[in-house]
Amino acid sequence: GESVGLHLPTLSVQEGDNSIINCAYSNSASDYFIWYKQESGKGPQFIIDIRSNMDKRQGQRVTVLLNKTVKHLSLQIAATQPGDSAVYFCAEKKTGNQFYFGTGTSLTVIP
Amino acid sequence: DGGITQSPKYLFRKEGQNVTLSCEQNLNHDAMYWYRQDPGQGLRLIYYSQIVNDFQKGDIAEGYSVSREKKESFPLTVTSAQKNPTAFYLCASSPVGRVFQPQHFGDGTRLSIL
Numbered sequence: 001g002e003s004v005g006l007h008l009p010t011l012s013v014q015e016g017d018n019s020i021i022n023c024a025y026s027n028s029a030s031d032y033f034i035w036y037k038q039e040s041g042k043g044p045q046f047i048i049d050i051r052s053n054m055d056k057r058q059g060q061r062v063t064v065l066l067n068k069t070v071k072h073l074s075l076q077i078a079a080t081q082p083g084d085s086a087v088y089f090c091a092e093k094k095t096g097n098q099f100y101f102g103t104g105t106s107l108t109v110i111p
Numbered sequence: 112d113g114g115i116t117q118s119p120k121y122l123f124r125k126e127g128q129n130v131t132l133s134c135e136q137n138l139n140h141d142a143m144y145w146y147r148q149d150p151g152q153g154l155r156l157i158y159y160s161q162i163v164n165d166f167q168k169g170d171i172a173e174g175y176s177v178s179r180e181k182k183e184s185f186p187l188t189v190t191s192a193q194k195n196p197t198a199f200y201l202c203a204s205s206p207v208g209r210v211f212q213p214q215h216f217g218d219g220t221r222l223s224i225l
Binding site: 009036044051093098099101103104 | 156159
């Protein structure tokens with residue numbers, strides 16, 4: 001079956017630097033992707049999504065890039081702040097309303 | 112504010128006991144989902160429901176049961192048949208019929224064994 005995975009389980013960045021979190025997916029037919037942020041003891045929060053007919057989408061301090069050629073998704077966080085420390089994971093649309101979820105990358109922001 | 116409410120936040124189960132996790136949403140979403148989250152693993156789908164009085168097994172349904180008597184509510188029962196129930200349980204909801212919609216999550220219930 002398809003799978004969604006992350007390249008790095010942990011990432012540490014200095015406050016104010018940019019962060020890049022990566023995700024690989026295996027189903028070339030997937031047409032919708034989501035990034036979630038999960039803080040300790042809480043549920044995942046929606047950050048940003050992108051459809052497969054787009055290469056890039058920007059939000060407030062976040063950008064998602066989609067490279068369909070190599071089946072790669074990335075989340076860029078600009079000017080990373082301590083409040084950005086959390087686990088980030090991607091989700092790939094499976095069928096209907098179902099998704100595959102990645103294992104997550106733990107981002108730590110160093111003040 | 113609209114959202115998903117899960118209760119309790121922490122739950123303890125004794126051997127041989129069934130426990131029920133509550134999930135309520137006021138987002139007017141038709142679809143609801145239950146996931147299990149274990150350390151180092153992605154979310155795994157237990158059950159989902161796209162309409163009242165109907166639900167489908169997910170990837171790891173054994174040892175669990177659900178009901179969907181109301182649109183707003185989707186309780187999950189962890190039965191004594193589930194031998195490794197210790198995990199973080201997440202409930203989610205989404206609209207049905209709109210192709211590109213994210214799932215929205217509650218803040219989870221952490222279940223532990225006494």
